[in-house]
Amino acid sequence: MSDILEILLTANFWAAALRIATPLIFGVLGALLCERAGVLNLGIEGIFTAGAMAGWMAVWLGAGLWGGVLVAALAGAAFGLVHAILTVPLGLSQHVSGIGVTLFATSLSYYTYRTALPDVSSPPRIEAFQPVDIPYLSDLPFLGPALFQQTPLTFLALAFVVVVAFVLYRTPLGLAIRAVGDNPSAIEAQGLSVTLLRMGTVVAGSALMALGGAFLTMSAFDAFFFGMVNGRGWICIALTVFASWRPGKALIGALLFGAFDAFQVRLQTEVGSVIPGQVFLMMPYLLSIAALVVVARKADYPRAMLKPYFRGQR
Amino acid sequence: MTSGPGEQPVVLALSGITKRFGALLANEAVDLELRRGQIVALLGENGAGKTTLMNILFGHYVADEGTVSVAGADGRLEPMEPGSPGAALRSGIGMVHQHFTLAENLTAFENIVLGTVPLIRPGLAGRNARARLAELMRRSGLEVDLDVRVSRLSVGEQQRVEILKALYRDARVLVLDEPTAVLTPQESDTLFATLKSLAAQGIAIVFISHKLAEVLAASDRVAVLRLGRKVADLPTAECDRQKLAELMVGHAVTPSRREPKAPGAALLTLDGVSAGEGRDSIRDVGFTLHEGEILGIAGVSGNGQSTLARLLSGLLPAERGSLFLRDKPVHAHDAGDMIRSGIARIPEDRHRDGVVGAMTVAENLVIEEIRGRRYQRFGFLDFSAIAARAREAIAAYDIRCPGGGAVARLLSGGNIQKIVLARTLDAEPVVVLAAQPSRGLDIGATGDVHRRLLEARARGAGVILISEDLDELFALSDRIAVIHRGHLSTPHPSEELDRASVGLMMAGHHTESEAA
Numbered sequence: 001m002s003d004i005l006e007i008l009l010t011a012n013f014w015a016a017a018l019r020i021a022t023p024l025i026f027g028v029l030g031a032l033l034c035e036r037a038g039v040l041n042l043g044i045e046g047i048f049t050a051g052a053m054a055g056w057m058a059v060w061l062g063a064g065l066w067g068g069v070l071v072a073a074l075a076g077a078a079f080g081l082v083h084a085i086l087t088v089p090l091g092l093s094q095h096v097s098g099i100g101v102t103l104f105a106t107s108l109s110y111y112t113y114r115t116a117l118p119d120v121s122s123p124p125r126i127e128a129f130q131p132v133d134i135p136y137l138s139d140l141p142f143l144g145p146a147l148f149q150q151t152p153l154t155f156l157a158l159a160f161v162v163v164v165a166f167v168l169y170r171t172p173l174g175l176a177i178r179a180v181g182d183n184p185s186a187i188e189a190q191g192l193s194v195t196l197l198r199m200g201t202v203v204a205g206s207a208l209m210a211l212g213g214a215f216l217t218m219s220a221f222d223a224f225f226f227g228m229v230n231g232r233g234w235i236c237i238a239l240t241v242f243a244s245w246r247p248g249k250a251l252i253g254a255l256l257f258g259a260f261d262a263f264q265v266r267l268q269t270e271v272g273s274v275i276p277g278q279v280f281l282m283m284p285y286l287l288s289i290a291a292l293v294v295v296a297r298k299a300d301y302p303r304a305m306l307k308p309y310f311r312g313q314r
Numbered sequence: 315m316t317s318g319p320g321e322q323p324v325v326l327a328l329s330g331i332t333k334r335f336g337a338l339l340a341n342e343a344v345d346l347e348l349r350r351g352q353i354v355a356l357l358g359e360n361g362a363g364k365t366t367l368m369n370i371l372f373g374h375y376v377a378d379e380g381t382v383s384v385a386g387a388d389g390r391l392e393p394m395e396p397g398s399p400g401a402a403l404r405s406g407i408g409m410v411h412q413h414f415t416l417a418e419n420l421t422a423f424e425n426i427v428l429g430t431v432p433l434i435r436p437g438l439a440g441r442n443a444r445a446r447l448a449e450l451m452r453r454s455g456l457e458v459d460l461d462v463r464v465s466r467l468s469v470g471e472q473q474r475v476e477i478l479k480a481l482y483r484d485a486r487v488l489v490l491d492e493p494t495a496v497l498t499p500q501e502s503d504t505l506f507a508t509l510k511s512l513a514a515q516g517i518a519i520v521f522i523s524h525k526l527a528e529v530l531a532a533s534d535r536v537a538v539l540r541l542g543r544k545v546a547d548l549p550t551a552e553c554d555r556q557k558l559a560e561l562m563v564g565h566a567v568t569p570s571r572r573e574p575k576a577p578g579a580a581l582l583t584l585d586g587v588s589a590g591e592g593r594d595s596i597r598d599v600g601f602t603l604h605e606g607e608i609l610g611i612a613g614v615s616g617n618g619q620s621t622l623a624r625l626l627s628g629l630l631p632a633e634r635g636s637l638f639l640r641d642k643p644v645h646a647h648d649a650g651d652m653i654r655s656g657i658a659r660i661p662e663d664r665h666r667d668g669v670v671g672a673m674t675v676a677e678n679l680v681i682e683e684i685r686g687r688r689y690q691r692f693g694f695l696d697f698s699a700i701a702a703r704a705r706e707a708i709a710a711y712d713i714r715c716p717g718g719g720a721v722a723r724l725l726s727g728g729n730i731q732k733i734v735l736a737r738t739l740d741a742e743p744v745v746v747l748a749a750q751p752s753r754g755l756d757i758g759a760t761g762d763v764h765r766r767l768l769e770a771r772a773r774g775a776g777v778i779l780i781s782e783d784l785d786e787l788f789a790l791s792d793r794i795a796v797i798h799r800g801h802l803s804t805p806h807p808s809e810e811l812d813r814a815s816v817g818l819m820m821a822g823h824h825t826e827s828e829a830a
Contacts, residue, residue: 166436170436170437170438171433171434171435171436171437171438172427172428172429172431172432172433172434172435172438172439173433173434175420175424175427175428175438176428176429176433178417178419178420179417179419179420179424179425179428180417181419182417182418182419182420183415183416183417183418185411185413185415186415186416186417186425186428187428187429188374188399188415189372189399189409189411189415190399190403190415190428190429190430190479191398191399191400191401191402191403191404191429192400192428192429192433300419302419303418303419311374
């Protein structure tokens with residue numbers, strides 16, 4: 001018991017939790033934007049991979065780190081556009097299109113990597129983002145090392161929580177996004193374009209998802225590996241339900257997951273000799289299922305989610 | 315109105331509007347003029363093209379031929395850009411759709427200001443939006459709590475939000491598609507009072523309807539559409555019920571009447587039955603239905619009718635009391651048992667409970683008998699027998715569909731009801747439970763339903779007719795009882811009742827006859 005408390009009371013643990021949560025924050029924000037507009041984006045897992053690969057490769061080819069971030073976002077937006085075209089004007093099944101985008105984006109990323117580096121056995125490294133100190137805040141006892149010694153992308157993710165919340169709840173655009181996911185005919189009757197609104201939101205949301213991928217290769221690690229996204233996109237889809245499609249709760253959900261994950265690693269070193277490591281690896285996922293069971297039973301899905309909208313049809 | 319409608323300027327003109335959907339001609343060369351401060355009723359049967367015409371006006375559809383012209387600021391009529399709701403809104407046309415175009419996860423205020431300011435800007439609406447809305451609500455008498463989520467508002471309140479939405483955009487023309495379809499009679503009265511006051515303030519109003527009474531009561535002019543063409547356009551003062559009905563249907567309408575006939579032996583008896591819970595439950599209900607009798611049950615929706623219907627359908631057990639079918643007690647609550655013992659159901663929500671939408675007309679016609687021998691051969695479905703049955707029923711009941719293989723979901727409400735009638739009545743049931751059988755149907759389809767129910771009565775079946783429509787109840791029922799808050803009054807012969815007293819009892823006022 002005291003071991004557990006000891007883990008929870010180290011600044012290092014909380015710093016790890018926030019670090020692990022960062023890609024999830026990007027992913028959940030992107031997913032909840034798409035879903036608020038009525039489009040489920042299961043392309044997320046592939047868009048993570050594409051963002052990770054595109055950002056890393058841009059830097060490896062000589063771009064600056066922020067240039068890499070931009071390239072990653074553009075890659076995500078491009079795959080988002082594919083999903084948006086298939087599901088919004090063409091009205092195809094969002095599930096099928098999303099899984100298609102995931103397979104396509106993942107394979108294309110691997111293919112590009114292999115074609116560009118045919119003979120490499122160990123992945124080349126780049127100069128990744130380094131933790132930055134924020135004046136005064138980073139020097140605070142405990143809180144400083146726990147929260148304020150992160151890489152810039154983590155701070156960017158936190159900033160996006162505020163931006164997305166502001167856009168959704170404090171601007172007419174946010175009203176329109178929330179309305180189009182609930183009843184698209186409300187948008188059309190007010191003289192706005194359902195198609196443009198949904199497509200734009202999906203593209204923007206996908207760009208955010210790709211930043212989550214970029215964090216993996218440009219902050220958490222400094223290279224691109226196959227399989228490195230490892231289900232993080234799917235976790236984001238579940239966290240979106242957990243967060244009831246709200247940016248603030250999305251942050252809490254991502255942090256909870258990050259904390260579970262950081263905790264299991266530390267617990268594993270404590271009692272790993274008794275219990276097999278795989279049990280610990282399972283823990284964050286089991287706990288997310290448990291949390292979903294509690295929260296998601298009364299989940300209030302955007303009413304028009306998964307439903308394509310065609311003009312002049314009732 | 316102080317000045318005659320003829321003196322007011324024309325604010326909107328549709329001319330030569332033609333619209334085809336594939337082979338179907340939805341509108342053919344329709345002209346319509348609308349003057350300032352005038353209330354025009356657009357009357358027609360289901361499928362006459364009323365909604366199509368209004369959707370063209372509002373830019374949801376583009377007309378194949380013809381133009382929509384709107385008066386500009388100088389009063390001159392100018393053609394409007396077709397196919398753009400945005401253009402219609404800018405021209406001062408507001409539409410209240412039958413299925414509300416409200417986002418339920420937003421508040422009333424958010425719904426109203428949606429799309430009225432540029433999308434990218436901080437703040438949801440202009441600074442004086444609330445002040446303007448308060449002024450609008452005061453002037454129009456449309457009071458709504460603006461900061462409540464729309465999902466929490468009643469249907470009547472949601473409709474007020476829709477009208478406010480149009481007024482907030484300075485609508486000079488207001489189009490309402492079947493505005494009373496979802497309202498209680500009281501809410502309808504309030505709505506028409508509001509519309510009259512809006513018209514007095516200079517707004518031109520078109521409302522779509524197929525209910526003659528409200529057209530006569532609330533409009534200045536009536537335009538009648540039939541099969542996509544405008545067949546009449548005349549001042550309401552020159553119309554009466556009979557004339558409008560004939561214009562709408564295209565031939566003389568003879569209202570259904572039952573032949574006097576002495577009832578036979580007791581068929582179905584309920585004794586002190588209580589069932590269900592909450593607002594729609596029934597308490598201590600008793601009546602006896604006889605052979606060859608139609609027993610009308612009048613009441614405002616939600617007073618226990620659906621519980622009574624579910625109980626008699628075998629979908630709900632009785633908590634207390636007993637049911638007898640020809641003196642034999644009925645215990646089971648099993649829908650299959652009820653069907654086999656001869657109780658036929660015409661459900662209230664025909665789309666949800668009457669047919670399986672994804673299945674074909676033929677399959678829906680035989681679905682209640684599928685376990686019997688008639689449609690089986692060696693334990694497999696006998697498709698030729700099913701197809702033959704479908705052909706016979708489609709002809710006998712005039713079900714308008716491409717054939718027995720057509721998917722039921724795609725049929726109109728009237729034709730779906732004909733499927734239900736064919737399935738239930740051709741099995742020669744002893745008891746027919748008809749819940750709101752003509753709700754939402756046009757005059758033609760309603761006539762068919764009434765004729766079939768009277769045929770069942772003539773054959774000796776007992777019919778329980780649950781309805782809100784007093785015309786229907788008095789035309790068909792031998793006896794009428796009123797249900798209110800789950801209590802059923804004693805049935806009385808309909809000749810001894812008058813409409814006013816039944817109306818009062820529906821509203822919860824007890825009368826002497828009930829105390830007896």
